Amino acid sequence: MNLVFFFIVMTAFCFGAVRQILWTPTAGEVSPMEALSKAMVESAAGSVDLAIGLVGVMTLFLGLMKVAEAGGMLTLLARLIRPMMVRLFPEVPPEHPAMGAMILNLSANALGLGNAATPFGIRAMQELDTLNPKRGTATDAMALFLAINTSSVTLLPTGVIALRAAAGSADPAGILPTTLFATAGSTLVAILSAKLYARLSRFRKPLPADPEIAAQRSLSADPETPTAPPPYPAWVSGIALSALLAFIPVTVFYGKAVSPWILPGLMAGFLAFGVIRKVPIYETFVEGAKEGFQVAVRIIPYLVAILVAVGLFRASGAMEAIVGGIGGITEKMGLPAQALPMALLRPLSGSGAYAVLASTIQDPAVGPDSYVGYLVSTLQGSTETTFYVIAVYFGAVAVKRMRYALAAALTADAAGILFAVLACSWLYG
Secondary structure, eight states, X not given: OHHHHHHHHHHHHHHHHXXXXXXXXXXXXXXXXXXXXXXXXXXXXXXXXXXXXHHHHHHHHHHHHHHHHHXXXXXXXXXXTHHHHHHHOTTSOTTSHHHHHHXXXXXXXXXXXXXXXXXXXXXXXXXHHTTOSSXXXXXXXXHHHHHHHHTOXXXXXXXXXXXXXXXXXSOGGGGHXXXXXXXXXXXXXXXXXXXXXXXXXXXOOOOOOOHHHHHHHHHHHOTTOTTSOOXXXXXXXXXXXXXXXXXXXXXXXXXXXXXXXXXXXXXXXXHHHHHHTTOOHHHHHHHXXXXXXXXXXXXXXXXXXXXXXXXXXXXXXXXXXXXXXXXHHHHTTTOOTTTHHHHHHTTTOHHHHHHHHHHHHTXXXXXXXXXXXXXXXXXXXXXXXXXXXXXXXHHHTTOOBOTTHHHHHXXXXXXXXXXXXXXXXXXXX
């Protein structure tokens, strides 16, 4: 991360410096270096505003998560999909709380809940860190979990559908099949790339084992131990997986009708589960909610570093120069110059990419139902803000050495762009 941070900032500074030297003063126009200074201050302030804005949603969902945990939901979910999760995360004990937190995070992302998934992801990272033999260094499980997150497992991109409807689209939900195809492809690539990079010699340096953690792993992994409840029968897991797969066509055909029910249903369901399991839901909710503010404050320094670097990169003109330089090449590959800013900006800035999407589909020359309109909508719905996810999730557990996590995440981003182009070219090209 040190090299990435330094590269982005220095590239922005060099572009800004060259433009400043060549700049001809014009009345009312801000100089390039003044624009960089303004971007630094605004990005730093915006990162704090973003963290504060997350306090409410983190407090809400960490409280609900505590109720679910107290009622045993995390253990039930972990047992339900144990066959798949054990294969993906062999170093995490099947009944460890990290399993349940990861499941809830991926489920929230799949339903397009946006920031509602963040508290679950942070909790998953915190639980994974309890199994970390070397704090401050990402484990294989952390890197894989982050790569899957940045691949954006999305079944229902509700926010993008709403924006397309507001832009006058005749088929706002027309991006559902392209989004499903793109996100499925990017997720598969995320898993494969993370597993592949983990085998490379430079990333296979053994981490010093913590005897206490090793004993905990050994105990949790032992199927005979009384503290490890047995998994559900394979047929039960098969039924659950079939139900999940059956949900995909439901999202395709009834996405607009289902989406308003998701958040209220999630809260009502968690609290009802707690009542059924005889959990004191109010006290438990408040106990879990207390962590929301602490987590938001903890991630502010990481957000400031990343968002300031991205703000400088955009304000310096480096982004514009890259688009102008490779736009002609990507046009031949199905990625027009109008869509290129979205592809480049999406891993860097969620708000910036959202603004690009809105301006693109509201442009009368493009529109939401053109090929470019479908493509930028699919990119927004099927890819994630990689550097934001890294800053928040790794910042929550003070991970400074990412190992191959960024490489796997960016590989998934590239795959997401490729699959989005393929899907949109096939359906709307």
